[in-house]
Amino acid sequence: MSKANRQQQDVPHSQALVIDDLTVAYNSKPAIWDIDLNVPEGVLMGIVGPNGAGKSTLIKASLNLIPRAAGTVRYYGKPYDQARSLVGYVPQRGSVDWDFPTSVVDVVMMGLYGKLGWFRRPGRKERELAMYALEQVSMQDFAERQISQLSGGQQQRTFLARALVQDAQIYFMDEPFAAVDAVTERAIVAILRELRAQGKTVIVVHHDLQTVEEYFDWVTLLNVEVVASGPTLEVFTADHLQQTYGGRVSYLHEADIALG
């Protein structure tokens, strides 16, 4: 607790996200262990690590979606409950039922439900905001489409539009590039860079080590514990990758050497 207080006082406003001693356990087995993380404002950060490293767990625990065993998470110095309007979240595409009877624009408007509060229904203004967000992901022609008719990439862009419409300061995205087409991948990258250009902070769970250096200026290597976190150029090294992944993926070294 004292450590958290000290952090809160010392950390200047340039820290968008500060995580302290965060531990999450499933059935008393730690999924993430004693995570300390400082993410400065305006970075585009990738979280990488092997399967079961706790990447999604880290995001979900930061958003109070799952209980923590210990630790604190602060957004611009505030706990999540007080910082909700600052934070946008793009969950894994596979986490919902895309056969659910609703349309693309209705899903995007769900991004505004938090601001609307209880009882108020979305109206014309909300629809306009949703349409604008859909334009940003080149989905405006699909607004009235039933979500069951979307391709994987279109589903991902719909979720992205729902996060954009929230107009948050910090975005969490859980594997936005998983199984999407090349057009969608480029569209998402363009939006991530646009968000960074607006001074927003974007945190992305990422799988493809080949693109880490191209996409992200900040990176956290995670395997239950944080192996390293910082600017990609400093942190994304063969050594750290070896520590994160063990000997399991030898081609990584070659890729890293070729790129680095």
Add this chain to the structure above:
Amino acid sequence: MVSFLIDPFSLSFMQRGLVGGILIGMTCAVLGAFVVWRGMAFIGDAMAHTVLPGIVIAFLNGASLFVGALIAGIVTAVGIGWFSKDGQVREDSAIGIMFSGLFALGIALLSRVNSYQDLSHILFGNVLGVSWGDIAAITVVLIIVGAGVALFYKELVVTSFDPGHARAIGLSPATVRYGLLILLALAVVSGIQAVGVVMVVSLLVTPAATASLLTKRLDQVIVLGAGLSVLGTVTGLLASFHLDIATGPVIVLTLTGFFILTFLFAPKQGWLMRLMDGDLPRRAN
């Protein structure tokens, strides 16, 4: 033909049955859309069975059957949540345990005090037996359910479609779920009067599932489901009058028939159209 349709309803028990049946059908179909799309068919069925001891205890004490059933429904909702909370017991197992345990308690209580006549009414329903007092209670339930769904529509939709997002924006899916389960308990008590404990899940699931084959908008699923439900109830009443068959089963059979016809012949999603489009998944060899 007209007299075939109209004449039966000159009888006062048929009038009460018609009004009651329509109100019950609408109540169950409105919630049915959420039951279907949240995958709550099993818990809906369980709820129908677990309210039995509540009804019986209330009946024995001369208390309101609705209140008795509602208390039993809440006990069910809380019990299932409590048993499965820490992942020690899977939710469907918890439902199965509560379901059979409380239903057994209800039957045991009934067997001590009542004749089979009363038992069969609760188990299989008798919409022709509803009184104007019952209809008043059913109307109140319809208003509560309708108002609940209308006021919390967007919360119900977002927690149904994406509970993670709902939690992230500060909604509590668990609270919404408990609210829905309470409405479900109310609807089930209404439904029991039409088709009984054993078949009430049909009123909850079948019209909404049928409507879902015809439209991909949740509000239309609700409206269309309510319409199908009313149609099924009226058909059931007429068939039972002219053919002298118990009303509850005929209502359920009619709704099931609607579903099968829709499944086969729906314009876009029907089996026949998909067959003609070559759209059916081939069986792997």
